[in-house]
Amino acid sequence: MSSAMAPNVRGVAAPGRRTVFSICGMCAVRCPIEVTVEDGRVVWIQGNSNDNAMGASLCAKGAGAIPFEYDDERPQTPLIRTGPRGSGQWRRASWDEALDYIAEKLRETIEEFGGRGVALTDRGGPFADLTKTFIQALGSPNYGDHDSSCGRNAHNAARSLYGCGRAAITFDIKNCKHMVLYGRNITESFKVKETKDFMAALAKGMKCTYIDPRASITACKATRYWQTRPNSDYALNLAIIHEVLKTEVYDKDFVEKFVSGMDYLREAVKDTTPEWQEQHTGIPAAEIRAFVAEIAKDAPNVIFHPGWMVARHSQSFYVSRTTLILNALFGAVETKGGCIIAKTPEEVGAKGLKKLVDRVPKVKEPRADGAGTINPQWDPAAGMVHQLYHAIETGQPYGVGAYFAYRHDPLTALPDADAIKKAWDKLKLLVAIDVRYSETSWYADVILPESTYLERANILTQNAGPRPNFGMRDQAIAPRFDSRPAWWIFREILRRMGKGEALDFETIEELWDYQLEGTGVTVAQMREQGFISLAPSAVITPRDKLKFKTPSGKIEIDSESLKKANIPSLVPCQVREATTGNQFTLLFGRSGIQAHGQSFNNPLLNEIAPEQVLWMHPSRAKPLGIADGDEVEISGGGRYHAFIKVKVTPWIHPEAVFMLHGYGATVPLATRACGLGVADQRLQHGKLYDYDKAGGGNNMTETIVSIKPKAKGGAK
Amino acid sequence: MSKYILRHDEANCIGCEACEIHCKTNKNLGPGAKPCKIISVGPVAVDGKPRMRFVFMPCFHCEEAWCAKACPTGAMQRREKDGIVFVQASLCVGCKSCIAACPWGTPQWDPATRKVVKCDFCMERVDAGLEPACVTKCVTGCLSFGVANEAPDPRRERYAREIVAESMSQS
Numbered sequence: 001m002s003s004a005m006a007p008n009v010r011g012v013a014a015p016g017r018r019t020v021f022s023i024c025g026m027c028a029v030r031c032p033i034e035v036t037v038e039d040g041r042v043v044w045i046q047g048n049s050n051d052n053a054m055g056a057s058l059c060a061k062g063a064g065a066i067p068f069e070y071d072d073e074r075p076q077t078p079l080i081r082t083g084p085r086g087s088g089q090w091r092r093a094s095w096d097e098a099l100d101y102i103a104e105k106l107r108e109t110i111e112e113f114g115g116r117g118v119a120l121t122d123r124g125g126p127f128a129d130l131t132k133t134f135i136q137a138l139g140s141p142n143y144g145d146h147d148s149s150c151g152r153n154a155h156n157a158a159r160s161l162y163g164c165g166r167a168a169i170t171f172d173i174k175n176c177k178h179m180v181l182y183g184r185n186i187t188e189s190f191k192v193k194e195t196k197d198f199m200a201a202l203a204k205g206m207k208c209t210y211i212d213p214r215a216s217i218t219a220c221k222a223t224r225y226w227q228t229r230p231n232s233d234y235a236l237n238l239a240i241i242h243e244v245l246k247t248e249v250y251d252k253d254f255v256e257k258f259v260s261g262m263d264y265l266r267e268a269v270k271d272t273t274p275e276w277q278e279q280h281t282g283i284p285a286a287e288i289r290a291f292v293a294e295i296a297k298d299a300p301n302v303i304f305h306p307g308w309m310v311a312r313h314s315q316s317f318y319v320s321r322t323t324l325i326l327n328a329l330f331g332a333v334e335t336k337g338g339c340i341i342a343k344t345p346e347e348v349g350a351k352g353l354k355k356l357v358d359r360v361p362k363v364k365e366p367r368a369d370g371a372g373t374i375n376p377q378w379d380p381a382a383g384m385v386h387q388l389y390h391a392i393e394t395g396q397p398y399g400v401g402a403y404f405a406y407r408h409d410p411l412t413a414l415p416d417a418d419a420i421k422k423a424w425d426k427l428k429l430l431v432a433i434d435v436r437y438s439e440t441s442w443y444a445d446v447i448l449p450e451s452t453y454l455e456r457a458n459i460l461t462q463n464a465g466p467r468p469n470f471g472m473r474d475q476a477i478a479p480r481f482d483s484r485p486a487w488w489i490f491r492e493i494l495r496r497m498g499k500g501e502a503l504d505f506e507t508i509e510e511l512w513d514y515q516l517e518g519t520g521v522t523v524a525q526m527r528e529q530g531f532i533s534l535a536p537s538a539v540i541t542p543r544d545k546l547k548f549k550t551p552s553g554k555i556e557i558d559s560e561s562l563k564k565a566n567i568p569s570l571v572p573c574q575v576r577e578a579t580t581g582n583q584f585t586l587l588f589g590r591s592g593i594q595a596h597g598q599s600f601n602n603p604l605l606n607e608i609a610p611e612q613v614l615w616m617h618p619s620r621a622k623p624l625g626i627a628d629g630d631e632v633e634i635s636g637g638g639r640y641h642a643f644i645k646v647k648v649t650p651w652i653h654p655e656a657v658f659m660l661h662g663y664g665a666t667v668p669l670a671t672r673a674c675g676l677g678v679a680d681q682r683l684q685h686g687k688l689y690d691y692d693k694a695g696g697g698n699n700m701t702e703t704i705v706s707i708k709p710k711a712k713g714g715a716k
Numbered sequence: 717m718s719k720y721i722l723r724h725d726e727a728n729c730i731g732c733e734a735c736e737i738h739c740k741t742n743k744n745l746g747p748g749a750k751p752c753k754i755i756s757v758g759p760v761a762v763d764g765k766p767r768m769r770f771v772f773m774p775c776f777h778c779e780e781a782w783c784a785k786a787c788p789t790g791a792m793q794r795r796e797k798d799g800i801v802f803v804q805a806s807l808c809v810g811c812k813s814c815i816a817a818c819p820w821g822t823p824q825w826d827p828a829t830r831k832v833v834k835c836d837f838c839m840e841r842v843d844a845g846l847e848p849a850c851v852t853k854c855v856t857g858c859l860s861f862g863v864a865n866e867a868p869d870p871r872r873e874r875y876a877r878e879i880v881a882e883s884m885s886q887s
Binding site: 044045046047055056057058059060062063064066067187188190192195196199200203205215217219220221222225592593603604605606607608649650651 | 727731734740746748759765767855857858870874881
């Protein structure tokens with residue numbers, strides 16, 4: 001096949017009506033879907049009801065796939081930059097030309113920095129075998145995901161306690177009696193299956209305690225809402241644990257058998273009484289006591305959610321850690337109605353997919369971001385993106401000269417775009433591979449248009465879980481523009497670099513056959529339902545066989561791996577001064593219609609995008625002379641400042657303001673998103689290299705903003 | 717009224733607005749017309765707790781549909797067999813009389829076709845034995861559709877359960 005041709009699956013443009021099972025790509029949750037195609041056009045998309053937990057349900061973002069697909073405001077051919085970075089001056093290029101250009105720059109980079117001087121970030125998840133293969137084939141260890149601005153603290157906390165990543169901790173919400181959420185906004189930042197289970201459980205009488213300085217929709221569904229001071233959740237947890245130990249309501253049998261470090265825990269919380277935490281959180285001591293007594297009654301069918309987006313403050317790692325400790329104290333681990341540790345195919349007696357990455361030699365170089373080396377407590381499999389940028393900027397521990405941002409938009413996802421650009425300005429090559437005009441793509445040297453998830457097939461996914469499975473994103477329609485699937489793009493670059501054997505497949509079916517080798521599953525079987533479950537039902541390991549993947553085999557409160565990294569397993573709570581006057585702690589979140597910044601140029605999602613307003617407590621608004629609906633100027637101390645309308649409401653803590661994230665895009669070709677609202681990440685001035693040392697997550701909610709009422713026009 | 721009921725169980729709604737996009741993509745609509753709409757208000761305090769109020773606004777499919785009476789061309793019609801009020805696009809001249817006549821502003825102006833479009837319970841789906849798009853793909857299942865009085869009402873059951881739970885916690 002000529003490298004210029006798009007590799008479609010067989011029969012993709014055939015006339016008539018057909019159903020294709022696939023995996024949604026409108027956000028990073030990747031729900032199973034069913035796509036109806038009529039004469040080569042998508043006419044209907046719904047949840048893949050072969051998956052009982054999913055049913056036909058689909059969220060607004062998933063439904064926005066059709067208007068996204070048939071919108072023309074996306075990169076339609078490869079583009080090569082002709083003016084300075086970010087100037088928006090481009091020329092169209094053929095695929096051969098763009099790929100040759102990239103290969104030439106890669107050769108220059110590798111000559112100067114070695115193979116390790118190439119890096120790539122994506123948004124992790126089940127397709128990363130491909131990107132890891134690409135980067136390792138070039139001789140680099142520098143594959144990383146986006147997670148330092150998301151769940152990295154929870155991930156590294158889970159590893160230190162349970163010996164597995166955060167994604168391996170799943171929640172049996174259906175059978176849960178009390179769920180505790182620390183700002184985990186499960187009805188807005190949602191995963192369809194999880195949200196369905198959550199709402200069904202509430203309807204059946206599950207209790208929910210929701211902790212957040214701002215009352216999100218989840219707070220409005222919860223049976224208990226605690227409006228805590230911003231960034232005070234660690235103090236809250238230390239006090240809850242104190243009360244649990246003092247009243248001896250924990251599961252002594254479970255703790256005896258499966259938990260180590262209880263003496264260490266007792267020492268850490270000996271003074272953190274419910275009264276002590278009042279000054280930090282603002283929650284009355286009596287409420288903590290009532291809560292603990294209530295939870296004890298429902299244990300072990302309780303879930304303390306360790307968090308999803310937890311790149312919040314300098315002790316967020318310890319919030320996730322203490323949250324996971326609470327699950328252990330109540331015996332809510334590997335039990336119905338609690339947390340269930342994900343199983344690999346091998347752990348349920350099946351064979352896993354054959355990995356692509358095993359086709360390339362292992363890379364022995366240390367990572368540029370220090371994950372696993374300078375910072376041994378950080379998972380080297382996923383990296384730490386801000387420290388990659390630090391290496392790009394400083395050349396320490398070594399230089400990185402080429403960077404691929406694959407479906408990842410760091411200029412929207414990470415704090416302080418100006419600081420990121422300063423680091424990127426050292427790069428010889430910056431490539432954005434995306435289906436849309438992201439902020440990052442506009443600053444890149446080359447934009448490679450990936451085919452949309454409806455127009456492409458991906459490598460098969462292997463999903464660990466209580467019931468592990470393989471999943472398939474099949475191609476539903478032919479590409480509308482001159483775009484290509486990712487596996488083809490990476491193969492073509494590797495071929496030009498003389499590393500073609502790593503991804504030497506002519507068609508996706510050939511690649512799938514390789515992945516399925518020895519599993520006993522065929523491509524045809526995968527296509528029947530879109531996924532194959534590898535166990536007949538959820539597998540819960542019996543207590544007599546339960547062992548954790550930590551050095552001791554137990555849940556380690558006093559962690560061996562953290563000790564080796566010279567990181568304390570628990571720390572004293574940091575005192576946080578109250579903000580006053582026109583200074584506020586800036587909190588952010590998202591609504592159910594948006595996937596961060598990627599939804600606002602969608603014709604229909606843009607139409608229903610909520611007006612971005614700044615939540616402010618009346619007790620703080622009044623002295624500043626700010627009334628509901630007034631416009632104010634907001635600044636984070638950097639070059640960027642903006643105007644935003646205020647929503648005066650008691651449902652935000654007085655010390656904080658809140659706004660939705662993902663607004664304030666600047667790419668002129670994305671006409672609907674461009675100029676819409678304020679970019680909170682650009683107000684997070686100086687926060688790129690400000691992170692929780694233990695977990696690595698950015699301290700994004702430690703941003704302090706100044707608010708200035710807009711001068712009111714006088715009477716004429 | 718039509719023989720059907722499109723029920724919105726507010727307690728189970730999260731205001732995610734997926735229904736609006738399901739409706740619009742099924743009717744192949746671009747920006748502009750919104751045949752159904754979720755209106756979110758809040759948070760408001762209810763017994764000291766924050767609560768959001770969600771109101772779902774499709775079409776009521778009136779027995780005496782003012783929109784149909786106002787229509788000068790007969791485009792807006794009420795289907796005899798089940799009472800669904802719908803627009804026959806080929807007859808619509810875009811005069812907007814129906815929009816003015818409806819007390820709830822239900823009929824919508826589609827700028828692409830320059831005609832009126834409205835909730836018709838996705839009648840081609842109903843005729844095929846399916847449910848309206850908004851109901852079929854609702855995230856939480858808070859929307860339900862059926863012949864009035866035949867479909868179970870989640871609110872009665874929940875109310876009964878709450879009363880029982882309350883009396884048990886007091887005893």
